Amino acid sequence: xxxxxxxxxxxxxxxxxxxxxxxxxxxxxxxxxxxxxxxxxxxxxxxxxxxxxxxxxxxxxxxxxxxxxxxxxxxxxxxxxxxxxxxxxxxxxxxxxxxxxxxxxxxxxxxxxxxxxxxxxxxxxxxxxxxxxxxxxxxxxxxxxxxxxxxxxxxxxxxxxxxxxxxxxxxxxxxxxxxxxxxxxxxxxxxxxxxxxxxxxxxxxxxxxxxxxxxxxxxxxxxxxxxxxxxxxxxxxxxxxxxxxxxxxxxxxxxxxxxxxxxxxxxxxxxxxxxxxxxxxxxxxxxxxxxxxxxxxxxxxxxxxxxxxxxxxxxxxxxxxxxxxxxxxxxxxxxxxxxxxxxxxxxxxxxxxxxxxxxxxxxxxxxxxxxxxxxxxxxxxxxxxxxxxxxxxxxxxxxxxxxxxxxxxxxxxxxxxxxxxxxxxxxxxxxxxxxxxxxxxxxxxxxxxxxxxxxxxxxxxxxxxxxxxx
Numbered sequence: 498x499x500x501x502x503x504x505x506x507x508x509x510x511x512x513x514x515x516x517x518x519x520x521x522x523x524x525x526x527x528x529x530x531x532x533x534x535x536x537x538x539x540x541x542x543x544x545x546x547x548x549x550x551x552x553x554x555x556x557x558x559x560x561x562x563x564x565x566x567x568x569x570x571x572x573x574x575x576x577x578x579x580x581x582x583x584x585x586x587x588x589x590x591x592x593x594x595x596x597x598x599x600x601x602x603x604x605x606x607x608x609x610x611x612x613x614x615x616x617x618x619x620x621x622x623x624x625x626x627x628x629x630x631x632x633x634x635x636x637x638x639x640x641x642x643x644x645x646x647x648x649x650x651x652x653x654x655x656x657x658x659x660x661x662x663x664x665x666x667x668x669x670x671x672x673x674x675x676x677x678x679x680x681x682x683x684x685x686x687x688x689x690x691x692x693x694x695x696x697x698x699x700x701x702x703x704x705x706x707x708x709x710x711x712x713x714x715x716x717x718x719x720x721x722x723x724x725x726x727x728x729x730x731x732x733x734x735x736x737x738x739x740x741x742x743x744x745x746x747x748x749x750x751x752x753x754x755x756x757x758x759x760x761x762x763x764x765x766x767x768x769x770x771x772x773x774x775x776x777x778x779x780x781x782x783x784x785x786x787x788x789x790x791x792x793x794x795x796x797x798x799x800x801x802x803x804x805x806x807x808x809x810x811x812x813x814x815x816x817x818x819x820x821x822x823x824x825x826x827x828x829x830x831x832x833x834x835x836x837x838x839x840x841x842x843x844x845x846x847x848x849x850x851x852x853x854x855x856x857x858x859x860x861x862x863x864x865x866x867x868x869x870x871x872x873x874x875x876x877x878x879x880x881x882x883x884x885x886x887x888x889x890x891x892x893x894x895x896x897x898x899x900x901x902x903x904x905x906x907x908x909x910x911x912x913x914x915x916x917x918x919x920x921x922x923x924x925x926x927x928x929x930x931x932x933x934x935x936x937x938x939x940x941x942x943x944x945x946x947x948x949x950x951x952x953x954x955x956x957x958x959x960x961x962x963x964x965x966x967x
Contacts, residue, residue, distance in 0.1 A: 589924055591937075600851075652681065742758060755783045798845060
């Protein structure tokens with residue numbers, strides 16, 4: 498019989514990984530050089546054809562060996578990637594991960610703890626408890642937090658916990674979810690998944706939830722305390738806007754409503770001494786979504802759900818004898834099954850913990866301030882350019898802008914033309930009845946000339962008569 502391939506863990510694992518890492522890193526470098534930009538050129542079909550040529554046969558009768566497989570497929574993936582580390586890749590809330598976080602993620606993969614029982618993850622479970630409580634304490638001194646796959650899972654958990662927390666008075670009433678028109682799509686989706694009535698949607702005429710309209714909606718709904726969940730947003734997906742959190746918290750308190758704040762994007766401002774004040778009122782939320790794979794520079798996934806009252810987490814309690822038998826729990830083995838709706842899950846906390854320890858609050862806050870400052874500079878470039886208009890001063894690091902004389906169709910065409918050429922990746926947003934180009938700046942290494950290049954690429958070019966050359 499052949500000797501089986503080496504494993505990543507154990508005392509010999511690092512020696513087995515070392516030569517493979519060299520091959521992998523070379524393939525990443527060469528693939529990025531072959532791409533020559535933020536996105537592969539020539540559009541979806543060309544990308545698929547190139548990837549197919551590298552990947553097939555997907556399941557050969559005899560394998561190529563690890564080095565050749567890594568070299569071929571990592572190179573193909575890097576050459577065909579949308580690279581958030583390229584300053585001209587600025588469409589989405591998709592950050593370039595820090596090298597130290599990616600290195601920690603490698604260690605997590607090699608060790609491969611499973612975070613569903615203590616005997617599969619002794620140290621990782623202790624680390625998760627320490628780090629989640631430390632992060633939660635940034636929001637409220639008594640809070641706890643769960644690790645999630647991101648904003649969608651966190652928002653779904655928040656709605657579930659609200660549904661399962663009994664109201665303060667007597668009989669059960671169906672939970673009603675109230676969201677702003679600016680809310681993330683995962684919130685109404687969570688209501689659908691959990692069998693709740695359709696959410697009540699409150700207008701957001703300026704891009705943020707309108708407190709007067711919220712007051713009217715809460716008055717109309719009525720119901721016992723605890724039967725309404727209001728979801729506010731700190732960092733909208735389209736424009737990075739922050740709802741008036743303190744005013745919303747006041748209304749929730751007055752009407753006996755529970756408050757969830759989706760701060761998947763804006764929660765990173767907590768690390769900034771300069772911009773933390775933009776989140777005033779965030780400590781009043783019952784639950785809070787936070788994504789460190791946005792303003793935290795972590796490889797996905799690195800989501801969190803903070804809970805102001807840890808007793809609310811009792812709703813997630815679940816028993817499976819092979820994971821958390823009562824006698825094991827009574828004997829002192831930590832029960833991890835109630836820390837997530839997932840069973841097998843990676844130790845995503847390691848990369849977060851390494852980053853926090855390596856950079857500290859000031860280091861992470863500096864990165865937050867850098868990208869927010871970049872957004873201010875880019876907005877100033879737009880305002881000064883005669884052929885562009887700016888939606889508004891950026892609240893975080895998202896800038897909406899559009900060519901002055903272009904219609905919505907022209908704008909969509911310009912964006913797709915850049916994508917197909919592979920020269921720049923810009924997002925789009927429909928806000929205020931108009932379509933806008935969107936630049937989401939999350940790369941702390943972006944320079945002033947990168948911002949100028951991004952605007953130059955988005956500048957409409959005059960149509961050339963057929964047969965002429967530039």
